[in-house]
Amino acid sequence: MEVKTSSVMGFLGPFLILVLAFYFIPVILTVILSFTSMDYKLSWDFTGFTNFEHFLTQSLTYKVLLTTFVYVALTLIFNVGIAFLLALMTTYFTTHENTAMFFRAIWLLPRLTPVVVYCLLWMWIFEPTQYGLFNTILSLFGKSSSIDWFSSYPMGVIVFANGFIGASFGMVTFSSAIKSISRDYIWSAQVDGAGDWQIIKRIIIPMIKWEIMYIFIWQTLSLLNSYVYILILTDGGPLHETEVWSLYAYHKAFKYMEFGNGAALSLFLVIIGIIFTFISWKIFGFRKMMGQEVSR
């Protein structure tokens, strides 16, 4: 069947315009911006690689890089781990579907609450006085002095706050993936002599490898770019302890009004993201997976 170019453009057009305006152009702008010294005056003064040289020579940059790495790694483990655990609990270990659904719905609730409210809750949980939830719990175990979580364990605070809300996404994906595994495989493995742990390790995980890869990459990319919770909870403090790369870029651009510098930092993040994605594809055997028919 022959398709007219004009009708193709007619159907694709509206969406293409949206993609162009909100995805493609910002990337181009970021690239261009990163080679200017744009500040609050918003003038396009091209300065070549000055911005990059600038942040490469600052020691804070390396501290931020390390912080980002630690933050992303810890949150990812927490996030994907809890998601997988929740998915297992609500599928493999729960035969009663309504109970499982109720439980999953509860874990999705934070997604519906405004970010500020969610952060406020965590502020109460980590409240440094005796009225904070964690401190109250500690005092129940006989610990008299309160812990100032925000200054003693700032990294823990942001990992917890981000990890808990992030887990629900993986939970939903994993639980539907586990449920789509034919019961025959599980039963067969049981008869073959596998216990729960063996079934999880040798049957379930290999069979949902694809979904694990997807969640792993998705969560990494979004964690690299997310700073809202951190901004509200710690604002990068104390003393840059929780200053991750995207927050660093945000601060540069919107706190110090160094848009050129901020753009350069963002561009760096984009490149890290792309490199990471390719490495993950290699690790998970993306090509092989695309080649094989998905059979369950």
Place this chain on the structure above:
Amino acid sequence: MRVLLDNITKIFGKVVAVNDLTLEVEDGKLVVLLGPSGCGKSTTLLMIAGIYRPTEGKIWFGDNVVNDLPPKDRKIGLVFQSYALYPHMTVFENIAFPLRLKRENKKEIDKKVKKISEFLEIGELLDRKPIQLSGGQQQRVAVARALVKSPDILLLDEPLSNLDAKLRVVMRTELKKMQMRLGITTIFVTHDQSEAMTVADKIAVIKNGVLQQYSSPDELYDIPKNLFVATFVGSPPMNIIEGSLSFKDGNLFFLNPDVRFELPEDMKVVLKQERNTEEVLFGVRPEDVNISYERSGSQDSTSWLVDMIEMMGRELLVTLSREKTMLKTIVDREHVPSIGEKVNVEFTGKVFLFDKYSGKNLLCEE
């Protein structure tokens, strides 16, 4: 290993899947659980496997009650209709899986996998992934995986249903041969009566979770206990005609407005049983109906109309009618009738009588 199901009941929510089933499988025999889909035969198999727990009743393996034993400790091999070969493992890994779980040493595993795969003629496929195998090969791998740990009992859940018709006939013979060579107690679930008849030492016919009859294939065919078994076993199915019995001049007759058959001597016992003789079902297998073209008057059998002729290969399936009564018969191809022709009918084999309401075979002792 002898398997005994002792008054087994399984209830899912409000549905009674298996109802008070008692069944003994003798050591070394192949028993088929036969019934239409949803009759509870697979549920029964899964209870024997330990995947479902019976709501009531006991399951015995030899001298032990195994109700509380998890599947992995039951020493069973299980083959599913879907084969359930793990797609991320090679054939070798699939077959070796039960042994690896038992933490047997590598050499021993290699030896056992090699032996069983040679036995089942899949030695060359060990490096392949399940997706690269044909249906028949997948089935063999599934059987190999079930047998490699030398189980006491082999459970087969519709193992042939995913194969094409030709292969199915070949594989069922092979399965039977293999079972006889190994002498392993086997429980085989199927909805296909001809498959059941060919492989089974004994067949348990199940309907709506209730055992209808448990006997050898011959007995099932010759002496069906009720209407369900009579019509489920045998292909094409038995002819069933509604009517009543009447006794006249020392002879027993079956009659309805369209037909009148004289029944054989031995059926007179029915009258002594003080059973309902007004509403009965008359049954005769198509292969026991003979047609002839001359007017003989020996039976009240004249003038049936040839309605339809279906080609079945070696024979023809001919549908006859007389007013509202229909009768199917198998005719060999030397005497092909033509549609619209009038023929006479004679019963050469056994005929059956069933109670219209209970479906019971009136000739069976209680």
